Amino acid sequence: MKIDPHSDADLSAQIAKAIRDAIISGELIFDERLPSEAELADQFAVSRPTVREALKRLAAQSLIRTQRGAFGGAFVNRLSYREAYNQQITTSTLLLSMNGISFDVACEARFAMERACAPLAAARRSADHLATMRAEIHRQAQPGLTDEAFCASDVAFHRALVDAAGNPVLSYQLAGAVEAMQPLMNMITFTARSREQIVALHERIADGADARDAARVTTALEELEAYTIALARSILAERGAIRGETPQTNGVA
Amino acid sequence: MKIDPHSDADLSAQIAKAIRDAIISGELIFDERLPSEAELADQFAVSRPTVREALKRLAAQSLIRTQRGAFGGAFVNRLSYREAYNQQITTSTLLLSMNGISFDVACEARFAMERACAPLAAARRSADHLATMRAEIHRQAQPGLTDEAFCASDVAFHRALVDAAGNPVLSYQLAGAVEAMQPLMNMITFTARSREQIVALHERIADGADARDAARVTTALEELEAYTIALARSILAERGAIRGETPQTNGVA
DNA sequence: CAATTTTCATTTGTCAGACATTTAAAAGTC
DNA sequence: GACTTTTAAATGTCTGACAAATGAAAATTG
Numbered sequence: 257m258k259i260d261p262h263s264d265a266d267l268s269a270q271i272a273k274a275i276r277d278a279i280i281s282g283e284l285i286f287d288e289r290l291p292s293e294a295e296l297a298d299q300f301a302v303s304r305p306t307v308r309e310a311l312k313r314l315a316a317q318s319l320i321r322t323q324r325g326a327f328g329g330a331f332v333n334r335l336s337y338r339e340a341y342n343q344q345i346t347t348s349t350l351l352l353s354m355n356g357i358s359f360d361v362a363c364e365a366r367f368a369m370e371r372a373c374a375p376l377a378a379a380r381r382s383a384d385h386l387a388t389m390r391a392e393i394h395r396q397a398q399p400g401l402t403d404e405a406f407c408a409s410d411v412a413f414h415r416a417l418v419d420a421a422g423n424p425v426l427s428y429q430l431a432g433a434v435e436a437m438q439p440l441m442n443m444i445t446f447t448a449r450s451r452e453q454i455v456a457l458h459e460r461i462a463d464g465a466d467a468r469d470a471a472r473v474t475t476a477l478e479e480l481e482a483y484t485i486a487l488a489r490s491i492l493a494e495r496g497a498i499r500g501e502t503p504q505t506n507g508v509a
Numbered sequence: 510m511k512i513d514p515h516s517d518a519d520l521s522a523q524i525a526k527a528i529r530d531a532i533i534s535g536e537l538i539f540d541e542r543l544p545s546e547a548e549l550a551d552q553f554a555v556s557r558p559t560v561r562e563a564l565k566r567l568a569a570q571s572l573i574r575t576q577r578g579a580f581g582g583a584f585v586n587r588l589s590y591r592e593a594y595n596q597q598i599t600t601s602t603l604l605l606s607m608n609g610i611s612f613d614v615a616c617e618a619r620f621a622m623e624r625a626c627a628p629l630a631a632a633r634r635s636a637d638h639l640a641t642m643r644a645e646i647h648r649q650a651q652p653g654l655t656d657e658a659f660c661a662s663d664v665a666f667h668r669a670l671v672d673a674a675g676n677p678v679l680s681y682q683l684a685g686a687v688e689a690m691q692p693l694m695n696m697i698t699f700t701a702r703s704r705e706q707i708v709a710l711h712e713r714i715a716d717g718a719d720a721r722d723a724a725r726v727t728t729a730l731e732e733l734e735a736y737t738i739a740l741a742r743s744i745l746a747e748r749g750a751i752r753g754e755t756p757q758t759n760g761v762a
Numbered sequence: 763c764a765a766t767t768t769t770c771a772t773t774t775g776t777c778a779g780a781c782a783t784t785t786a787a788a789a790g791t792c
Numbered sequence: 793g794a795c796t797t798t799t800a801a802a803t804g805t806c807t808g809a810c811a812a813a814t815g816a817a818a819a820t821t822g
Contacts, residue, residue: 578785
């Protein structure tokens with residue numbers, strides 16, 4: 257592990273990169289202990305605060321964890337699904353909110369990816385997945401449900417569908433797409449009417465999965481996408497009209 | 510922005526969380542300047558090094574950037590696609606390599622997501638995208654190409670296909686899936702025979718996109734997935750046989 | 763001898779203060 | 793007015809120190 261003395265980047269950034277590369281290349285195995293901060297400071301010929309800043313950078317990416325005390329130190333972290341999800345969601349959420357992604361584009365991407373799971377989910381769904389989906393549908397149909405609870409249940413339903421595909425990598429990738437869209441989705445205040453429609457479509461999806469009929473799941477997802485986009489457009493157009501502006505469907509962020 | 514004095518977490522982690530929440534909630538707008546390190550140290554009643562560690566954590570997630578000099582400081586970063594890609598790829602690569610994801614599972618996820626792009630790509634591909642795909646196919650057919658160059662060209666080809674869908678969110682999501690698999694893919698040393706087959710399938714994909722025929726693209730992608738998995742299996746089985754072990758197709762990491 | 767307690771060295775977490783370097787605005791100069 | 797110099801503010805880095813946690817080894821005790 258060496259740093260380039262001619263680079264004009266921060267020392268802590270260079271050191272973080274050197275250690276990160278060592279981890280990615282497999283030079284450092286997970287659960288392996290890094291040298292102590294004092295030793296690293298010696299190795300890189302910098303002070304301990306600089307080394308610490310580098311280690312905090314790595315900790316922010318869940319690449320290492322630290323432990324105090326004798327025989328403590330920094331250990332290479334085994335990146336768990338949970339941590340990877342969280343990073344994925346944070347990054348995706350910020351990307352969507354900061355780059356003026358239109359609702360249409362985000363929605364299209366989300367449903368395109370979800371449809372990719374449909375054939376696998378139809379083929380592999382367990383009784384457990386199906387039960388989760390049915391339970392969420394039942395919850396969504398209850399009249400007193402708050403908008404927040406409805407949205408949360410919506411996410412849980414789609415989550416179950418994705419998990420039913422039985423591919424952890426797909427689940428991980430979709431988590432970013434689905435959960436990152438939650439803030440955008442929350443902007444759409446669902447009316448009783450639209451909830452009915454959505455629940456009906458969810459039922460068709462669950463029925464399709466029940467019958468192991470991929471085509472039915474896919475078709476229902478397509479209709480759900482079309483309905484969601486239409487709903488968003490009408491709401492945005494209405495808001496634009498209220499403000500006396502030209503109705504627009506993008507730039508919601 | 511406040512921190513919980515009763516929490517037993519690191520102060521720098523708490524401070525980072527407080528600022529991160531402020532950014533995500535929109536309390537801090539992008540390009541807005543944070544208070545100086547000294548001011549933050551005062552606000553949170555900690556020392557400057559502790560504040561700096563918190564800021565480095567945020568910098569590692571591309572949430573802020575820092576600028577030296579008068580009127581410099583830490584600014585809320587507008588997360589660019591480039592930065593989001595990089596984070597996505599780093600996280601995905603580590604997740605795949607550290608959790609013993611089998612080649613089959615990763616491959617299935619990757620092609621499932623890529624197939625999701627096929628209909629959009631067929632409908633929207635520009636002449637430019639098509640030209641890129643053709644150029645990469647031409648490169649891949651050249652005999653003297655190294656394995657590394659072939660793999661890079663392979664990634665570029667699929668990248669062009671995904672970009673042809675004209676949805677930046679899809680491109681972003683796919684970047685993680687496709688590029689993170691590069692290390693796994695590189696394990697498969699392509700023989701001349703398999704290169705021929707792959708190039709032929711790439712040509713069918715390009716032809717399908719050319720004709721705006723989504724079904725053709727999808728079918729070719731399905732065959733490419735089947736071929737890739739079969740190839741990987743045979744190679745892994747061979748290696749297992751050499752080592753005198755039971756042939757296995759998973760746990761490649 | 764075995765179990766428990768105490769000591770202790772190691773390592774991270776935090777702090778204070780200092781100096782170097784960069785940067786852009788403000789002041790000065792022609 | 794255009795250019796140069798000064799200057800203040802901010803980050804980057806270093807030194808040195810102490811606090812707190814932690815597990816191992818040593819000492820104590822039954």
